Amino acid sequence: MGVGAWWHWLVVLIVVVLVFGTKKLRNLGSDLGGAVKGFKDGMKGEDEASKKADPKTIEGEVKDK
Numbered sequence: 001m002g003v004g005a006w007w008h009w010l011v012v013l014i015v016v017v018l019v020f021g022t023k024k025l026r027n028l029g030s031d032l033g034g035a036v037k038g039f040k041d042g043m044k045g046e047d048e049a050s051k052k053a054d055p056k057t058i059e060g061e062v063k064d065k
Contacts, residue, residue, distance in 0.1 A: 017025065 020028075
């Protein structure tokens with residue numbers, strides 16, 4: 001009777017399905033997947049933008065000579 005007993009998790013799964021329903025759980029999974037995909041695309045976009053920047057360009061204040 002430990003925390004890892006498989007039948008405990010089966011009971012928890014049945015209760016979650018009864019409370020939320022399969023449609024809400026399916027929507028939750030697709031929403032979570034879309035959020036992860038958006039996050040990865042956003043991170044990839046930042047990496048590409050930094051690679052395209054001219055390495056000789058230094059951001060900062062321009063001073064007159």
